[in-house]
Amino acid sequence: MTKPTSEEWLAIARGLLSAITVASFVLICQLGGWLKPLQFVLEDLRFSASPRAASDSLVIVQIDPASISYVGRWPWPRGVHAQVIDKLIALRAKDIAIDIDFSSPSTPSEDTKLAEALRRAGGNVILPAFKQATFASNGMNSTVAKLPIGLFAEQSWIANVNVLSDADGKVREMTPSDTVDGQTIPALAVMLGGFSFNEKRFRIDYGIDPSTIDRVSVAELLQNKVAADRISNKKVIVGATAIELRDYVLVPVHGFISGPLFHAVATETLLQNRILHDPGLYLSLAFLAAAAVLGGALLARRKLLSAISVLLTAAAAVEATALFLYSRDALLIDTSGIQCLFVGFGLIALLQEIDLSKINLGLVMTEARNLRAVLAQVVTDNFDGIIIVDEAGLIEASSERAGEILSVPRRNLEVGRHIENCLPAEFRHALEEAIDQFRQGAWRGLPPAECLLTSANGVRVLEYVVTPSRLQRRVAAWRRHVVDRHVACLTFRDITEQRQLEQETFRLARYSELTGLPNRHSLYEKVNELLRKGNDPLAIMVLDVDRFRTINTTLGHKYGDTLLQAVANRLTSLSGEVRMAAHLGADDFALILGGWTRSEELSEIANLIIFAMSQPYSIGMRQLHLSLSAGVFVFTERTESPLEAAMMADNALLAAKQSGGGTCKFHQEEITAKVAHRQAIEIDLWLALEKKQFEVLYQPQVDLFANRIIGAEALLRWNHPSRGQIPPSEFIPIAEVTGMIIPLGRWALQKACCDAAAWRPDCKVAVNLSVQQLLSGNLISDVEDALQISGLSREQLELEVTEGVFIHDTHQAIDAMQRLRHHGIKVSLDDFGTGYSSLSYLSSFPFNRLKIDKSFVSMLHESATARAIVTTIVTMAQRIKIGVIAEGIETAEQVRILRLLGCREGQGFYYGEPQAAERFALALLQEMGERLNSASKAGVIIDNGHAPVRWARGID
Ligand code: C2E
Ligand code: CA
Numbered sequence: 001m002t003k004p005t006s007e008e009w010l011a012i013a014r015g016l017l018s019a020i021t022v023a024s025f026v027l028i029c030q031l032g033g034w035l036k037p038l039q040f041v042l043e044d045l046r047f048s049a050s051p052r053a054a055s056d057s058l059v060i061v062q063i064d065p066a067s068i069s070y071v072g073r074w075p076w077p078r079g080v081h082a083q084v085i086d087k088l089i090a091l092r093a094k095d096i097a098i099d100i101d102f103s104s105p106s107t108p109s110e111d112t113k114l115a116e117a118l119r120r121a122g123g124n125v126i127l128p129a130f131k132q133a134t135f136a137s138n139g140m141n142s143t144v145a146k147l148p149i150g151l152f153a154e155q156s157w158i159a160n161v162n163v164l165s166d167a168d169g170k171v172r173e174m175t176p177s178d179t180v181d182g183q184t185i186p187a188l189a190v191m192l193g194g195f196s197f198n199e200k201r202f203r204i205d206y207g208i209d210p211s212t213i214d215r216v217s218v219a220e221l222l223q224n225k226v227a228a229d230r231i232s233n234k235k236v237i238v239g240a241t242a243i244e245l246r247d248y249v250l251v252p253v254h255g256f257i258s259g260p261l262f263h264a265v266a267t268e269t270l271l272q273n274r275i276l277h278d279p280g281l282y283l284s285l286a287f288l289a290a291a292a293v294l295g296g297a298l299l300a301r302r303k304l305l306s307a308i309s310v311l312l313t314a315a316a317a318v319e320a321t322a323l324f325l326y327s328r329d330a331l332l333i334d335t336s337g338i339q340c341l342f343v344g345f346g347l348i349a350l351l352q353e354i355d356l357s358k359i360n361l362g363l364v365m366t367e368a369r370n371l372r373a374v375l376a377q378v379v380t381d382n383f384d385g386i387i388i389v390d391e392a393g394l395i396e397a398s399s400e401r402a403g404e405i406l407s408v409p410r411r412n413l414e415v416g417r418h419i420e421n422c423l424p425a426e427f428r429h430a431l432e433e434a435i436d437q438f439r440q441g442a443w444r445g446l447p448p449a450e451c452l453l454t455s456a457n458g459v460r461v462l463e464y465v466v467t468p469s470r471l472q473r474r475v476a477a478w479r480r481h482v483v484d485r486h487v488a489c490l491t492f493r494d495i496t497e498q499r500q501l502e503q504e505t506f507r508l509a510r511y512s513e514l515t516g517l518p519n520r521h522s523l524y525e526k527v528n529e530l531l532r533k534g535n536d537p538l539a540i541m542v543l544d545v546d547r548f549r550t551i552n553t554t555l556g557h558k559y560g561d562t563l564l565q566a567v568a569n570r571l572t573s574l575s576g577e578v579r580m581a582a583h584l585g586a587d588d589f590a591l592i593l594g595g596w597t598r599s600e601e602l603s604e605i606a607n608l609i610i611f612a613m614s615q616p617y618s619i620g621m622r623q624l625h626l627s628l629s630a631g632v633f634v635f636t637e638r639t640e641s642p643l644e645a646a647m648m649a650d651n652a653l654l655a656a657k658q659s660g661g662g663t664c665k666f667h668q669e670e671i672t673a674k675v676a677h678r679q680a681i682e683i684d685l686w687l688a689l690e691k692k693q694f695e696v697l698y699q700p701q702v703d704l705f706a707n708r709i710i711g712a713e714a715l716l717r718w719n720h721p722s723r724g725q726i727p728p729s730e731f732i733p734i735a736e737v738t739g740m741i742i743p744l745g746r747w748a749l750q751k752a753c754c755d756a757a758a759w760r761p762d763c764k765v766a767v768n769l770s771v772q773q774l775l776s777g778n779l780i781s782d783v784e785d786a787l788q789i790s791g792l793s794r795e796q797l798e799l800e801v802t803e804g805v806f807i808h809d810t811h812q813a814i815d816a817m818q819r820l821r822h823h824g825i826k827v828s829l830d831d832f833g834t835g836y837s838s839l840s841y842l843s844s845f846p847f848n849r850l851k852i853d854k855s856f857v858s859m860l861h862e863s864a865t866a867r868a869i870v871t872t873i874v875t876m877a878q879r880i881k882i883g884v885i886a887e888g889i890e891t892a893e894q895v896r897i898l899r900l901l902g903c904r905e906g907q908g909f910y911y912g913e914p915q916a917a918e919r920f921a922l923a924l925l926q927e928m929g930e931r932l933n934s935a936s937k938a939g940v941i942i943d944n945g946h947a948p949v950r951w952a953r954g955i956d
């Protein structure tokens, strides 16, 4: 056997200690009597387990129901008792005990009969004495001694039939004698058992089976039906067994038994020498002590199951021994204490097994295991890349995502791998530094950082954060000594898309999506920055593509966008004084200009820019001529905000637009006023048509050779109630921009047709048409309506369009004009030779007439070029067989030259200013009169086209 270790000694001591504790507890219980119930149960078990038969020397003569009914009444006349005695004597009974109350006299004759019988029995009869409790009316309880009356007592023995019951009501023991009424009287059992002893009490052996005691009925006896051998030489107890006589005693094992039977069992106990003995407290204590030692040893060394089985065996052995001793020696050992001890030991063994600390530890460990599993899952399945590294640079855990983000195989990040081979240098350094600093107590925490990772997926932006922590590790399970170790957790995520999105959002917030140029926001920022920086002269130039709206609607938005991109590209290519080019939205652009030295320089710069921007754009297969208007604001005070500056530059731009576009205007106070004026007009314009403030004037068109009115151009006027007559140059562009031109143009057309319907049939009316009208889609119906309402012949109507419709070279415009032609409406090309005039237009559409712009006419007398252009136009028109009319003829000299150049038709102030309808109609009539007059005088027809006759000008 090996020597027990210190731990084992400790366990043994602990076992003994608990054994002693339980033993002391049990002892206290035993001494306190609390184990009595268990003791009685164990005794009863022993009685049942070892039954024994009666000795056959005792018989009970019972007053049973049959006997009572045989006699016919109760109490019996005492003569009946006398008969019973006589019969028993006759049957040679040995001793006769009559357990009937004879303590009061009955009738003298009956009493005498009994007394006589007693006498005949020769003193062999025992009569009972007992104490009876009485309940007095005053509440005082007392006991009354009941002894047979003297008459009987003289002839018999007296025995005590009192019983002693335990707390549970059961009668277990007897006193051999008792004092009744001053005299000591032996117990009935003692008297019958023939036993003399000095014990104060003795215990009845209920192992003696009462059913084995012979019984005969009084009725049978009186009828002589009882065999002699049943009574002969036997001790007889006569007593009541009928339930109604209520002589019953509660005893262990057998329950309620009749008084006579109880006395019989008690008697048998004595007869068989079965008084039960208790070995005494000391033996119990010795037993207890032995059991405690046994238990202590058990608890110290055994496993639960073996401990329990040993305990059960011991308990069984104890009981078996007790049974054996009871059965053989009538020894009644109290084993309740020992059994309790065994139960106690069993419980302790059980408790040791399911030691609470063990339960707790189990719970904690399960918890920890679960937590670890959850954490491992959290790490593994995390959306972020997570890598936990120890001091040695070995991976302790990593997430699935980590490998994906870093584009390394998952196995490279397995537990136990060294980071050297699988992590980017920046991450490695961050991890190592974090652990170092943490160990030295210098770690202050770091905000998330970013790094670039070049991988198979290209360059990615990773955001990462490192958090070191300290872990404790026990050196050995039983020692308290723990050591620190450090780990660092690297968390990272791929924020490439997020950064791109941010950049994109930033770009969208600062740059035009369409052109990529900085937007208004950026422009203002830049202006602010330059204003802050220094004294470099500074200006904002806003630019706007002329008629861009038309380009957009006619060529389509896609084309419009491409054009804007081209414009933006050209703006970016500008260098020198341009500090920034911005796209403010739609066709609005802006430049920041700076660095000029003289103020005149700025105007040159601006003009150069306009010039550069107006060079043809080739978009797709198409060459597009554009004009741009610009407005400039110069920061003279340098106190204006960029917003104010831009607004003032806008005003200048509006002014430039109003002056026909293609130019640049500088901001001046008047411009601001003009803009305000224009805005006021815009508001009034919408109501003007409804309020009938418009009027159509007619400017005569003349045959230059015949000096004869051939028609008139219809020109709109707005008679404003407060501003007076407003010229079309002021309101037409606004009407065009606002869309008002459509109803206004429709009205003008109708009015012109109606007026012209009153003229002579060979006099035509030319009505101006805006591009919007031409492209509106309703033009044909508008024209047809006008012709129908007025009744004018369609040969008399001519529509004038400018070259503007060709800027876009649109099929739509040509289609519209073609449709007009099909409806028999003539179309002339207005302002020919200005803007982007090109003779190629003429091949696209066969106009009826070209109108040579007044700018050529005014130059005719001084410019050979002007004359050459006019000659070319006239020659070409003749070749393609279309008419030519010169506009803006103001002098006779101009008329002369035009005639020389072969131009046949003309209009201008020289022949007549635009005039009201009535006046023009009057002029027509007047001319008619004059012609008729001169024709009759000269005999020539004026309109032969050869004789140049000056038509009276200034009809007004
Ligand atoms: P436009 O079609 O070129 O009209 C000729 C302009 O020249 C008229 O100006 C006329 O008054 C002016 N004019 C005529 N003879 C002379 C001259 O000898 N010397 C000078 N310096 N000017 C002369 P107005 O009436 O102010 O019209 C200006 C423009 O407004 C027109 O130019 C035309 O484009 C537009 N307009 C006028 N009425 C209408 C209309 O009903 N519809 C549309 N869409 N446009 C109209
Ligand atoms: Ca015109």
Ligand code: CA
Binding pocket: 830, 831, 851, 853, 887
């Ligand atoms: Ca014109």
